[in-house]
Structures are given as C-alpha cells and as structure tokens.
Amino acid sequence: MATAEQIKSLIRSHVDEDRDRFLTIALQVAAHEARKGHSAIANDIKGLVDKAKSSSPKVIPFNRDFNDLVLGSTPHTRLADIILENSKTERIKRVILEYHKQDQLKKHGLANRRKILLAGPPGTGKTMTSSVLAGELKLPLYTILMDKLVTKFMGETSAKLRQIFDIISSQRGVYLFDEFDAIGAERGRENDVGEMRRVLNSFLQLIEHDSSDSLIVAATNNANVLDQALFRRFDDVLYYSxxxxxxxxxxxxxxxxxxxxxxxxxxxxxxxxxxxxxxxxxxxxxxxxxxxxxxxxxxxxxxxxxxxxxxxxxxxxxxxx
The missing domain is CATH 1.10.8.60 (Helicase, Ruva Protein; domain 3)
Known part of the structure; x- marks a missing residue:
C-alpha cells in the first residue's frame, strides 16, 4: 500500500492539476509496491502510467489549413514548477495579474502586458515560461513551427504570417514564436536577403497593430541578432541565464x-x-x-x-x- 506521504502528494498534485508530478509519484508508488513483492500491482500501475504518458500532450484541434504551421496543446504547468530568480518570477506574476485584471486596466485607458520577448541560452526556461503562462491563465498554448512558416517562395512567408495573426485575433491563447530569430534577425546583416526583410517588416506591423486577447511570446537563444526595432514592440523583455x-x-x-x-x-x-x-x-x-x-x-x-x-x-x- 502507498505511504501516507505518497497519497498526500498524489492528492496535492491532482488538486494543483500538475499532471507530470502526479505521474511521477504514481511511479514511485509502483516502485514501493515492487519492493514489497507486490509485482502484479506494480506492473498494473506502471502500465496505467505508460498509457497516460502516451496520450500526452493533448493536442488542441486547429483549423486544418494551419495544422502544419501550429502545434496546439493544453499545458498544466504552474509557476511553482519553474525555478527562476525572484525578479523574473515577479515579472511573470505581473503578466498573469494584468491579464486577470485587464478589464480594470481598460477602464483607465491602459492595456495589459500581452507581448513578451524571452531571450537566453537553450534549456533555461523560455519554453517552460510559455507553458506556465498558458497553465496559469488556463489558455491553450499554440507553438508556431518556424521551419514550416519560413519558405523559399517570395511573399508566401508574409502571407502565412498574416494568417497566423488573424488566428491570434479570433482564437484566444498563448502563441509562442520559438526560434524567433528565424524571422527577427536584424535587417541589413551580411547574409540578409530582401525577402526576409519584408517578412520582418510584416511582423513589425502585425504585432504593433495587434489588439487581441491573446498573449504573444517570442523566444530566442540570441537576442544580439534581433533587429532593434523589435524591442519596443514588446511589452516586456525577459533575459534568461x-x-x-x-x-x-x-x-x-x-x-x-x-x-x-x-x-x-x-x-x-x-x-x-x-x-x-x-x-x-x-x-x-x-x-x-x-x-x-x-x-x-x-x-x-x-x-x-x-x-x-x-x-x-x-x-x-x-x-x-
């Protein structure tokens, strides 16, 4: 039988809607039962966990015309799951609070923070921050697949980008542009081509005029290559280390x-x-x-x-x- 601490942890993770933690504790219960010689029970628990893992993450149905551009999911990640310095945690809390209090802000002619740029080395929490925002706000997370967005055909990338911003306006969620430097690199760089300048100009115009209820998050491993005009289009810039x-x-x-x-x-x-x-x-x-x-x-x-x-x-x- 599971220990009292394990049972409490299972209940706590269920209440917090922390699916990953719940499954981890379930595996600990299985290991506990195996050590006591209850191999049948242990195998049953492991089988249930494997089945649950194989069905995640839950994919949000998306317009079939955009299935190859956007990956949708329903994260249950919470702020307590991410380890960051206090100042950064407070800034994420501020984004969440302003979202919840956006009607109150609008009464005073102010808008909540909705456009966030995340920069820093790989694996430091940028993508997880997007999951935290979606999990805390109970919104779907839509990840824009940059390798599918950027094409070699003139005008096609900008057209797809405009379509994505139409979806951002009509379908509320957290939209993550990962590897953002694919379209946000500084104009005029040596390896720049005219088409990518046009794509960046399109993005600058689209994000500046966007007034949807969605959150737009851009993540990059190298902020140094981004065009300087981008930074003032974002409400907040968080640097990770x-x-x-x-x-x-x-x-x-x-x-x-x-x-x-x-x-x-x-x-x-x-x-x-x-x-x-x-x-x-x-x-x-x-x-x-x-x-x-x-x-x-x-x-x-x-x-x-x-x-x-x-x-x-x-x-x-x-x-x-």
Missing part, C-alpha cells in the same frame, strides 16, 4: 522529491551542475531516479547523481570538474 548555485540546488531538490538522498551537501552537487542549463539538470535528476528505481532503491545515490550531472555537462564538451 544558466541557474545560479542556489537555483540549481533548489531545482535538484524539487525534481528528486521523495527520491532525494537523506543528506545531500550543497557544494559538491552544485559544483557538478555548474554551467549546465535547467533542462539538463532536470534530465540528470530524472536519469538518477530511473537508476534508483531499476536498482530497487527508494533514494537516489549522490554518486550517481553527480555522475549524471557530469554526463550532461560533458555533452557540451565542458569536461573540467
């Missing part, structure tokens, strides 16, 4: 949850996590939990965790520890 030692330790604690070692020193663990992104730390924690489950253990080994973090770090050719 690799986690600090405190943020890394907090993230590891949260992700390991019930599998966290009884005594986990901060220094050695954060040293192993140095110079890797939030996403890589999460992957290392998940790999450590898998190792514990497959070894019939209920706690992650500190040695294994450090090795997993180092493996993620060495993947980027950064092997100095």
């Amino acid at each position: 690799l986690p600090t030692k405190d943020e890394a330790y907090h993230l590891i604690n949260n992700r390991l949850a019930n599998f966290k070692p009884t005594r986990m020193g901060k220094g050695p663990i954060t040293d192993a996590a140095k110079e890797i992104s939030h996403a890589e730390i999460v992957q290392a924690c998940d790999d450590s939990i898998k190792d514990a489950i497959l070894s019939d253990k209920n706690k992650v080994s500190i040695k294994v965790l450090k090795n997993m973090l180092r493996d993620r770090r060495s993947a980027y050719g950064n092997s100095k520890f």
Whole structure:
C-alpha cells in the first residue's frame, strides 16, 4: 500500500492539476509496491502510467489549413514548477495579474502586458515560461513551427504570417514564436536577403497593430541578432541565464522529491551542475531516479547523481570538474 506521504502528494498534485508530478509519484508508488513483492500491482500501475504518458500532450484541434504551421496543446504547468530568480518570477506574476485584471486596466485607458520577448541560452526556461503562462491563465498554448512558416517562395512567408495573426485575433491563447530569430534577425546583416526583410517588416506591423486577447511570446537563444526595432514592440523583455548555485540546488531538490538522498551537501552537487542549463539538470535528476528505481532503491545515490550531472555537462564538451 502507498505511504501516507505518497497519497498526500498524489492528492496535492491532482488538486494543483500538475499532471507530470502526479505521474511521477504514481511511479514511485509502483516502485514501493515492487519492493514489497507486490509485482502484479506494480506492473498494473506502471502500465496505467505508460498509457497516460502516451496520450500526452493533448493536442488542441486547429483549423486544418494551419495544422502544419501550429502545434496546439493544453499545458498544466504552474509557476511553482519553474525555478527562476525572484525578479523574473515577479515579472511573470505581473503578466498573469494584468491579464486577470485587464478589464480594470481598460477602464483607465491602459492595456495589459500581452507581448513578451524571452531571450537566453537553450534549456533555461523560455519554453517552460510559455507553458506556465498558458497553465496559469488556463489558455491553450499554440507553438508556431518556424521551419514550416519560413519558405523559399517570395511573399508566401508574409502571407502565412498574416494568417497566423488573424488566428491570434479570433482564437484566444498563448502563441509562442520559438526560434524567433528565424524571422527577427536584424535587417541589413551580411547574409540578409530582401525577402526576409519584408517578412520582418510584416511582423513589425502585425504585432504593433495587434489588439487581441491573446498573449504573444517570442523566444530566442540570441537576442544580439534581433533587429532593434523589435524591442519596443514588446511589452516586456525577459533575459534568461544558466541557474545560479542556489537555483540549481533548489531545482535538484524539487525534481528528486521523495527520491532525494537523506543528506545531500550543497557544494559538491552544485559544483557538478555548474554551467549546465535547467533542462539538463532536470534530465540528470530524472536519469538518477530511473537508476534508483531499476536498482530497487527508494533514494537516489549522490554518486550517481553527480555522475549524471557530469554526463550532461560533458555533452557540451565542458569536461573540467
């Protein structure tokens, strides 16, 4: 039988609509039952979790003419799920609050923050921030597939862009332009072509005149290449960076949850996590939990965790520890 703590965690994650956390705890219950020799129950729970995972994320039906341009989903990610510095968390809270209070702002001739630019290295939380906004506001998340949007035919990309903004106006949601530099690169760069200048000009006009109820989020790994005219079109610009030692330790604690070692020193663990992104730390924690489950253990080994973090770090050719 599941422990009292596991049952409470299951109920808490269900109430918070934290689907990923719910499934993780369910796997912990399965591991607990397996250790007690209840293999049939453990296998049944694992089967149910696998079935649930195979059906996610839920895809929002979209106009079939845009299926190849936009991927829709219904995130349940919450602000508590993302580890960021306090100042950035407060700015995200402000976007959420202004959305909820937009009618009150309109009475005073003001508009809520709706157009957000996110910039920073891969894996530092930009895409997850979009999921948080959608999850907190209970809106669908629509990700614009930039590789499908940009074509070699003159005028076609701009035409598709106008169609997407028509959808933004008619279908409320959070719209994410990931890898935004594909269309937002500075005009006049050496490798620039006239067609992409026209695309950027179209985007500048469309986003400036957009007054929909949707949120528009643009994410880039390199803000330095963006055209300067873009920045004033956004209501807020958030810059992301690799986690600090405190943020890394907090993230590891949260992700390991019930599998966290009884005594986990901060220094050695954060040293192993140095110079890797939030996403890589999460992957290392998940790999450590898998190792514990497959070894019939209920706690992650500190040695294994450090090795997993180092493996993620060495993947980027950064092997100095």
